[in-house]
Amino acid sequence: MKAVLCTEYGGPETLELADLAPPEPGPGEAVVDVSYIGLNFHETLLIAGRHVVRPRPPFSPGSEYAGTVTAVGPGVTRVKPGDRVAGNDEYGAARERIAVPADRLTVLPPGVSERTAAALLVGSATALHALRQRAALAPGETLAVLGASGGTGLAATEIGGLLGARVIACASSPERTAFLRARGADETVDYTARDLKTELKRLTGGQGVDVVFDPVGGPYTEPALRALGWRGRHLVVGFAAGDIPRLPLNLPLVKGCAVLGVFFGEFTRREPGAHAANLEQIFQWAADGRLEPHVHAELPLDACAEGLGILARREARGKGPAPAVTAPLVVDVHAHAMPMPLLRRLAARGLADLSGVSRGVVVLDPAVSGVGPDTPLPLDAAQYDPASRLSAMDAAGVDVRVVSLPPFLLCSTAGDPRLARDVIGHGNDELAAYAARAPGRLLALGSVPLGLPGAAEEARRCLDRLGMAGLALGTRGAGRELDDPVNDELWALLAERRAFAFLHPSGVPDPHRQRDYWLPQLVGYPMETALAVARLVFGGVLERFAPRICLAHGGGCLPSLRGRLDLGWSRKPVARTTVLPPGELIGRLYYDTAVFSATALRRLVADVGAGHVLLGTDDPFELADRDPLGTVAALALGPGDAAAILGGTAAALLAIDTPIPGNRTLDKETRP
Structure with a gap:
């Protein structure tokens, strides 16, 4: 052992x-x-x-x-x-x-x-004990959390919100405060850039906060204590800063406030009944989807x-x-499937030609595919045969593959709303059945008729009735962009459910200039992703709804445009449509590894962090990464960052719980 x-x-x-x-x-x-x-x-x-x-x-x-x-x-x-x-x-x-x-x-x-x-058992349970048994935090009170981006601090931030408090999350960098806003903090303070006491007073209209949750200590405790209002409570949770502060005891006197110690371990031993009740509440929040540890x-x-x-x-x-397993979980979030029952249904309606299936091609009607008539589209057996797919996964060292319909089954340019709804609805049914043939190895992402009323209803059906792991979205639909108000109900649902969404280009800009050389896939798709996400930024969708989106193909051209978008936001009034700059909003997104260049992938990891990069192969198309583990190994990352990219972060976003690789050993030549 x-x-x-x-x-x-x-x-x-x-x-x-x-x-x-x-x-x-x-x-x-x-x-x-x-x-x-x-x-x-x-x-x-x-x-x-x-x-x-x-x-x-x-x-x-x-x-x-x-x-x-x-x-x-x-x-x-x-x-x-x-x-x-x-x-x-x-x-x-x-x-x-x-x-x-x-x-x-x-x-x-x-x-x-x-x-x-x-x-949940330490951070969340400590936070709930502190806020409930020690501070008796009441709905409507203001809670300031120091060290809010750490495990216990983040738990206090989220549980404080669940208890009805207004939460001011305090951390030590702009990146951390942006992260905390994305996790639901009402206000944030970067206490390395601004005076902590002054900011807490300002954010409370001079009244001071009701409760301070302090796992930090050091130089931040006294300013936070001075920012307490009358009869406030300062919770002493720990001393992550290293120094145990000495406090002037006249402050509790003149403020009528209390300094309360939080010794979680002793609480669990002395008050096991109260601890059990706290755990019951925490697990209920988790089961309801209201509390999810980052x-x-x-x-x-x-x-x-x-x-x-x-x-x-x-x-x-x-x-x-x-x-406690011997190898990191490997999850591929970017793979496609075209279930044969769906293709047969399209063929019966004259919308597909299956005569080339034995040669590995299919022809779809342009109303469905959005590509030119009689264009042969690749149809690898893995797209409709789960056994072939599992064999390919085993050969590549992939434990879980997340499949979605390819863009030419999304009817993104269809002029007939009924056709789009029909193809996508039946596509979701068949894709869910395809994945169900390999439980634990295949997960399905549902699609929706973007740009049409009822997209949120189909999303809800995918998540609730079909049990899909999330959604796969195109970049346009029904002649409308992603930031069109018709899609607001869909974005609101994604925000409410905190559902995972994979964004894949479903068209290309200026297609008449890309008729030759396979340019739509080589150039058009990366451009399309950047254009679609820029609209999500300047249209306010990312700021209002904070969806959990992973971008295909490493975000295409988008990562290289962050500086340019920020510059335009700062200098062009017409582009100043959000409170936060575009770069900060784009930094909250996730990106797959399908960039096919070690240099480009290293730059992406450096720009957004290993925790925001997910393994993606684009399997089984021609432009697929055939050696995804080698791709990650070539980055020469530490085991933690490599494990996060290979599957750790994806497992969290997709709620994958099975430690599949328990009996699989690592090939040190190809795996980090």
Whole structure:
């Protein structure tokens, strides 16, 4: 059994990976096969011997975990083998299997994945305990959260909103405050650029905030305390800044305020009933889709030291659960399928010619495809045969492939709304059936008749009735652009559900100039993506709805235009349509890796961060990445960044919970 051990106090680099004998359950204990652990900042202090809890080495880090019960000891009735459970303690979970007191375990309700649970048990539970039991935060009060982009701070930001408070999220850079606005903060403060006390006073009309959630300490505690209003509450959660501040005690006197300590570990031991009630509330929010932890990176167990290093360097936003598996999950978010029942239906209506299927081509009517008449379109067997697709996935080392209809089945230029609705509706039915033939390996993204009333209804059907993982959107439809008001209901639904959307070009600008040399795919598609997203920016869609969009082909030309768009926004009044500059809004999007150049992909990762780049191949078309793992390996990234691109971030966005690669080993020549 693999285990991460701290054999002497020190930094993350001192941790060791060891082989230990599997544990046996003692009286009152259960053995848990660990699927995920959550890493938290306090563990960097714990392995350095600087935490209030000081275990004697050797010990394992890992304070929260989720997995499956495999055995129970005498006297255990709370859980049984096969139960999906989650639990937390001060340390000890960074192992493939652990024996723990059964009364410390919580059985996960339906709708809450092990992956989600492993990122909720410390940060979210600490935040709820602090805000509910310690501060008694009331609806309508103002909550200021320091260190709001960290795991516990982000949890406090989101839970404060769920409790009805107005949340001011405070962080140390413009990138972090932009991230927090995207996560629902009402106001933000960059306390490295502005005076914290002055800004909190300004944002409360001089009245001061009601509650301060402070996991930071250091030089920020006293200004935050001075920004409290009458009878305010300052929650002391931790000292991530390193220094324990000394406070002038006249401040609580003159403000009538309280300074309240939050010792989460002791709370769980002394008040297990209240802790259980808090967990029940947290898991209910998660099951309802109202609370979803942000995962900064997903790492294999042997990269635990890297994860703690990310936390120690203050690079993380949100949580970093690490799956206890031997290889990173590989998820390809950009692949296409043309189910044969759909093609036969089109052929029966005279809209498709299937005589070339044996040669790997199909011809579609221009009303459906948007391309010229009699144009042969590639039809690889993987597009309609799941068995062929799985063989190709295994050969490429891909665990999960996310499939969508190709652009020439989206009817983007169709003049007949009934045709568009019919083709897309039946396409969604057949695509869902195609993916269902390989559960856990294939996920489907539904399409909608863009530009037409009822697009949101079809999206809702895809997500609710067909069980699709998200949506695949074209860049135009029915002669209308993506920022046309007719699409607002669709954007509102995506925002409400926090659903994943994959944006793929479904046409090209100025097509008469691209008749030759296969230019629509080579040049037109990258141009089309940039044009469509620019309209989403200046049309206010990204700012108003903050959709979770991944752009095909690495965003096409868009990344290279960020500076130009920002310049136009700053100098052209007609382009000053948003509060935030375009570059900030574009930085919130996700981008696939299908750029086919290591230099271009490195630049993309540097520009938007590894956490915003998802593996995408464009399989099985001619312009597909045939060696996606080699593509990522060529970037020479650290294991954490590589794992995020290969599938960690996609798993979070698509709620993929299965640790598929558990028995798959890494080929060190081709995989990071």
